[in-house]
Amino acid sequence: MSADVIEPEAADQVARDSLSERIYAQLRLELMMGMYEPGARLNIRGIAATSDISPTPVREAVMQLVREGALELKLGHQARVPVLSVREYIEIRETRAPLERLASELAAVHITKDEIASLRDLHRRFVEAEREGRWKDALAVNQAFHFLIYRCSQNATLVRVIENLWLLIGPFINHQYPLVQRAHIELHPHLLVIDALERQSPSEAGELIVRDLREGSYLILSHLEDEKSKKRRGRKSRSEGAHSLSGKSRTS
């Protein structure tokens, strides 16, 4: 993982130094980064043990993620990463769309030269990562690209809401993305967005960002269709995957 990518601010508001906050932030990041596959189950005691803390704050963090929809409770008990249906994925995308549009419109008004430069840099790194097949990095940098635009909107509520929607599709996207066949376009939607932002054209920026959203979505969905028909023939493995926490425990 070579990215010094901008961190999602997201985890705000809550006591900065509490254990539950730490675990929450950690889990959130891991979900966004695709360290848990859809369907993966989370074990409160297990995470607590890995992090050398008691189950109480872990449970608190997990239940916050459940509340946000980033996790779900199987039979009202064990938490697991949701397996999004196509319908749910589209619902989230359609909810995101007008928010993305608004964010870009506002960003077009407030964005600075430095931020434009950052966007160009992030996009360059995105293309590079994708070309070299570093999918995780590509996704992370792509996320950083979009999150920077959100922040330029200077509407904290808007940023929060959109970031929470990203969280919902994080595991799903990370799971699908490496498999998607990308037509290597010469004129990437991102570049058009950056230009519109630079021209401070809200309507264009908004329109283009929505187009980017939909295009990415189509790639995912069409691939999903392929896979479904493949499965119709010989059904084989179930997507499971237990995944313990990343090994950065032994805190003390």
Added chain:
Amino acid sequence: MSADVIEPEAADQVARDSLSERIYAQLRLELMMGMYEPGARLNIRGIAATSDISPTPVREAVMQLVREGALELKLGHQARVPVLSVREYIEIRETRAPLERLASELAAVHITKDEIASLRDLHRRFVEAEREGRWKDALAVNQAFHFLIYRCSQNATLVRVIENLWLLIGPFINHQYPLVQRAHIELHPHLLVIDALERQSPSEAGELIVRDLREGSYLILSHLEDEKSKKRRGRKSRSEGAHSLSGKSRTS
């Protein structure tokens, strides 16, 4: 409180019968209904005692609300109802706007005759409650009116996101609303919205709902301005208000 108003579904996903869930739902409802004033502080042990349970699930519920922004932590500790600044209020409104628009557009496509009838009924009750000065009821029924439209969008994610934004302004609105001077309009925006929905005209419905949102917002904000200038003269009481939980404990 005479309302048999539709309950916000919101509190989904989480274990239906857990204590923390119950407390969460209760607090959420109380916040929406204006039972806590902006600035009010929540005492975890106090709520636990009132509800005859231990502090653990209460803390969990409270921290979930903090995570959602419905509460905030004072100095990284005690939870309290946020006192929204005008800026924050507008941020939330502007984030809601495109979501409300989308919800109404989708509702215009999916809405049934029965739902139209329910909307008319809710609006009738809204006007009635307002005419009679039952502010809390008016707000509750107004909320039910809007929430029904959201549900007609048939996009669960969208419903959740908008309802969460309502939660953020709940205490603020309930605090301000009774004080606002309403010009009793003959042709209420709601009626225009209902007509547009009935004609299944997405663009009109979307436009009109946003207009309703903004009009309501202007009333609040202009009143806030008045109050501010009033305070500039003689500053007197601080908005505080401790408010214990509603007395429906003694569960067992």
Added chain:
DNA sequence: ATCTGAGTTTTGATATATCAAAAATGTAGA
């Protein structure tokens, strides 16, 4: 080989205990 169910283990939910930080209180001095 697969299914079923009793018994065991694991796990989540809640209560309680403990500790440190914050708030409240009270007292002495200005």
Added chain:
DNA sequence: TCTACATTTTTGATATATCAAAACTCAGAT
């Protein structure tokens, strides 16, 4: 009377204990 500081009390954060529900195991039946 008001302020500053020390003491007491309250409160939140976390760990631990406990219990019931769920998951798992494995022998026995089909």
